[in-house]
Amino acid sequence: MWILTSTLSPEAQATLTVFTAAIWLWVFGTLNDTFVALAAASALVLANVMSSEEFFAALGDDTTWLLIGAFILSAAVTQSGLALRATAYLTRRVSTPHGLVHLLAFAVTATAFAVPATSGRAALILPVLVALRGVLPTPQQWLVKVLALVLPTVVLFTAAASLIGAGAHLITVQILGTNDLPEISFTRWIVLGLPYAIVMAHVSAEVVLRMFSTAAQRAEKVRLTTTDFGDGVTGPLSSGQQRTIAILGAAVALWFSESLHGIDPALVAVLAALLICSPQMGTVDFKDTIRQVPWNLLLFMAATIAMSGALLSSGAADVLATAILGSAHPTMFVALVIIVSSAAHLVIQSRSARSAVLIPLVVATAPAIGANPVAVAFISTVAAGFCHTLPSSAKPLAIFSGHEPAPFSNRELMRVAAVLFPIHLIVMALFAWLIWPALGLNLYL
DSSP states (O other): TTTTTTTTHHHHHHHHHHHHHHHHHHHHHHOHHHHHHHHHHHHHOOOOOOHHHHHHHHSHHHHHHHHHHHHHHHHHHHHHTTTHHHHHHTTTTOSSHHHHHHHHHHHHHHHTTTSSSSSHHHHHHHHHHHHHHHSSSGGGGHHHHHHHHHEEEEEEEHHHGGGGGGGHHHHHHHHHHHTOOOOHHHHHHHHHHHHHHHHHHHHHHHHHHTTTTTTTHHOOOOOOOOOOOGGGGSSSSOHHHHHHHHHHHHHHHHHHHHHHOOHHHHHHHHHHHHHEEESTTTTSSSSHHHHSSHHHHHHHHHHHHHHHHHHHHHHHHHHHHHHHHHHOOHHHHHHHHHHHHGGGGTOOOOOOHHHHHHHHHHHHHHHHHOHHHHHHHHHHHHTTOOOSSSSGGOOOHHHTTTTTSSOHHHHHHHHHHHHHHHHHHHHHHHHIIIIIHHHTTTTOO
C-alpha cells in the first residue's frame, strides 16, 4: 500500500496505509475492534497526520456525554422491570397474531428514545420474548419464532428514529461538525428518522409474519391476560418504578423540546443520569451502574471519529472517493451510497466502523458531484442500519439467536434478509428522493 500511494502527500499516504490495515484487521483479524481502532489512531498521531489533541477531543464531545448519560438511564430502566410490565399491559387487549406482532413492533420503536444503541434495546426486549414463550399456548408457539425474528429486525431498523439509536449516528454527527458542516440536532434527527423507522418497523413485521405463518394461523385468536405474566406485573407501580418513569419521561420530553428551551441534550442526559443514581430520588447505585456503560463502544467511537477526521484532513478521502466514484451523476451517486451502505455489513460487521469508513468518503465526494453532503451522510448512516443477514452481522441478532432453545436458524434469518433487502432499498429510495427533501433535507446543492 505504501508503494501504491507513493505519489500522494506523506499525510495522505500514511492515512491510507493505516486505514487499509485497520479495515483488513476488522474484516479478517481476530483482534478486538476497539484495540485495532485505538492502535490505528495512535499510529496516525505518531505519523503527524493529526495531533494528540485531535485524537482525544472526541471523548470530550457532547455526543459522547449524551451516550454516557443515556446508557446510565437505560440501565435503570432495564433493572426496573418496566419492560415486562409494559408488555403485559399492552398485550392484554390483543386478540390476533397480527395485532400482537404490530403492537410489539410499535413498542420496540418507542424504545429508541429511551435506550441507546441496538444491543441495549435487544437486551431490554429479550425478556419479553422469553415471557411470551411461557404464556402462549402450545398451538401458538409458532408465534415465538415470528417474534424472535421480528423483534431484533425492528430494533435494527428503528435505530434510525433517534440520535442515540446507534453509535454510528453520533460518529456521523461528529464528522459533520469537524468539517464545518451543519450538524443534525437531536430533534432534527427525530423529524427525519422517525417516519422511516415507523414504516420499516411495520413493513418488516408484516413481511416476517407472512413468511412464517399460514392464513389459518393468522386468523387464530390470541388471548393474553396480565396475570399470565406473573404477580410481578400486577398491582400498582413500585415507588422505584414511578421515579424511573418520571425521570425518564422528563429527559425524553426535554430532548424532544430542545428547540424551545435550548438545553443541550447531552446536559439533559447527564442530569437525568445523576438523578436516577442519587441517594434520595435514584433507583440504582451509581458505582454499579457506571460499570455497565459500554466503555468499549465509547472508546471505539472516539478512535474511529479521529481516524475519519484524519481521512478527510489529509486529503486521503478525496483520493479514495475520486478513485472509486470518479465523476458520477448525482442520482447515480446517491443510489450507489444506498446500495453500498446497505451491503457493507457483509464486509465490515461493526456498524460504527462502517460509518467511520463510509461517511468521510461521501462527505468528501458529495459537494464536487453536486449532492448535499449532510443529506448523503444521513442517508448512508440510515442505509447502513440494514445488517440482517447473519447473527454475526448485528448484536441484536446474536443476542436473540443465542437464546436457548434457538428460536430460529441461520437459514431462516438469511431468507428474511433476502426478502427485506429489496424492500429496504425501495423504501430508502422513496425517502431519499421524496420524503426527506419534503422535510427540508435537500438532496442536491
